[in-house]
Amino acid sequence: MRAIICGAGISGLTAAWWLARDGWDVIVLERAHGLREEGYMIDFFGTGFDVARHMGLLGRLREVAYHVPEVIWIDGQGRREASISYDRLAKAMGGKLLSLMRGDLERQLFEFLPASIDMRYGAMLTGIDNRTDGVTVTLADGTRLEADLLVGADGIHSIVREKAFGPQTQFFRDLGYQTAAFIYSDDATRRELNGEFKLVSVPGRTIGLYGLRDGRVASFFVHKTDRKDLPQNPAAELQCVYGGLGWHVPTALEKARNAGSIYYDHVAQIELPRWYSNRVVLIGDACAAVSLLAGQGASLGMGMAYELAAQLRKHKSVAKALARYERAMQRPLRRKQKSGRDTAAQLVPATPFQLRLRNLVLALVKVPGVFPLLSPIFLAGTKSLID
Numbered sequence: 001m002r003a004i005i006c007g008a009g010i011s012g013l014t015a016a017w018w019l020a021r022d023g024w025d026v027i028v029l030e031r032a033h034g035l036r037e038e039g040y041m042i043d044f045f046g047t048g049f050d051v052a053r054h055m056g057l058l059g060r061l062r063e064v065a066y067h068v069p070e071v072i073w074i075d076g077q078g079r080r081e082a083s084i085s086y087d088r089l090a091k092a093m094g095g096k097l098l099s100l101m102r103g104d105l106e107r108q109l110f111e112f113l114p115a116s117i118d119m120r121y122g123a124m125l126t127g128i129d130n131r132t133d134g135v136t137v138t139l140a141d142g143t144r145l146e147a148d149l150l151v152g153a154d155g156i157h158s159i160v161r162e163k164a165f166g167p168q169t170q171f172f173r174d175l176g177y178q179t180a181a182f183i184y185s186d187d188a189t190r191r192e193l194n195g196e197f198k199l200v201s202v203p204g205r206t207i208g209l210y211g212l213r214d215g216r217v218a219s220f221f222v223h224k225t226d227r228k229d230l231p232q233n234p235a236a237e238l239q240c241v242y243g244g245l246g247w248h249v250p251t252a253l254e255k256a257r258n259a260g261s262i263y264y265d266h267v268a269q270i271e272l273p274r275w276y277s278n279r280v281v282l283i284g285d286a287c288a289a290v291s292l293l294a295g296q297g298a299s300l301g302m303g304m305a306y307e308l309a310a311q312l313r314k315h316k317s318v319a320k321a322l323a324r325y326e327r328a329m330q331r332p333l334r335r336k337q338k339s340g341r342d343t344a345a346q347l348v349p350a351t352p353f354q355l356r357l358r359n360l361v362l363a364l365v366k367v368p369g370v371f372p373l374l375s376p377i378f379l380a381g382t383k384s385l386i387d
Ligand SMILES: Cc1cc2nc3c(=O)[nH]c(=O)nc-3n(C[C@H](O)[C@H](O)[C@H](O)COP(=O)(O)OP(=O)(O)OC[C@H]3O[C@@H](n4cnc5c(N)ncnc54)[C@H](O)[C@@H]3O)c2cc1C
Pocket: 006, 007, 008, 009, 010, 011, 012, 029, 030, 031, 032, 036, 037, 038, 039, 040, 102, 123, 124, 125, 126, 153, 154, 155, 156, 157, 158, 159, 160, 179, 180, 181, 220, 263, 283, 284, 285, 286, 291, 292, 297, 298, 299, 301
């Protein structure tokens, strides 16, 4: 049996590994021309952690993980306002929490793939002929490929979804925020961070900065906005939105102007009633993006890939396997999406009152005996979907 996977992000690479392990002949199509380092620092726990353990990948991930002892929130001038001990959170999760750069996770998954997988970078899917007994895929260069199954792992703006289920607008829930991430070099910022993860938090805007082991700085930005389109010039938009802030923010904005590439997107969720049609199935952000407000997109994409492979292993009939996969994952993913929407105000407080409330809760956590009482709130939604 042959599977074509469209998208070599976290979900697609995980699906490729599991399907190849089960004897599928796997082709992966990726429109980018190689691995990308872009992206933010991921809190890797729960579902993704368990999938990585089943794959035997945890050792490699631990090697590239960062030790973030605590996360510190500061105001627009760099004054400390609140903090939380990550070591404490990790302990409460039984040690099952890693801080990983998205690009490092992608690279580790890629390097873990068996040589039998046909990886095609620079290959953009443009067309699908989806039948009950197979699927024909067309690429931008006119190449046509036949397969028994097409897995759409092509992210929140999925072309596979558009071709098989309809236009994005039907399934796209804009949460009213936009986000950006890029990596840059600046010695002064790095010295100031000194191994700490700092978040500048002012009403409606949050910026996270972290010093990487190679001497560079990883940054991410998230802000509330009424804008429905994406800016033509992300660096200029960042300057416009974050321009008045102090501390090391002006340097970050200056660096954005010369950054090779900036990840910039809506903070949005994808909800669609069916995740499969004939021989096309969706995984990851393509069918159930939870958004960075829910904070587990990569982990959940790995969980969906794992479950899809498990159902295909269990059932001879592809149609039955796809139905079982959808049934197993759709409801839990909707719950994760809802909790992401509910907790948005904690990640990006919109008003000075919400900001003070968040800081008060974080201060309370430090009072002896309070953390165990509040830990159900911090650990809500972290349970693995696959174990
Ligand atoms: C470079 C990059 C940086 C990111 N940075 C952030 C970040 O800073 N913050 C955040 O919240 N989320 C970020 N994300 C999204 C985050 O990685 C995902 O939410 C999560 O990992 C689930 O991933 P996924 O594999 O389902 O989808 P994605 O990670 O979106 O992967 C989809 C893949 O499909 C490829 N693709 C799309 N269309 C086609 C096509 N027609 N043909 C072939 N290939 C196609 C894309 O190039 C991409 O590699 C980033 C994604 C990428 C690709």
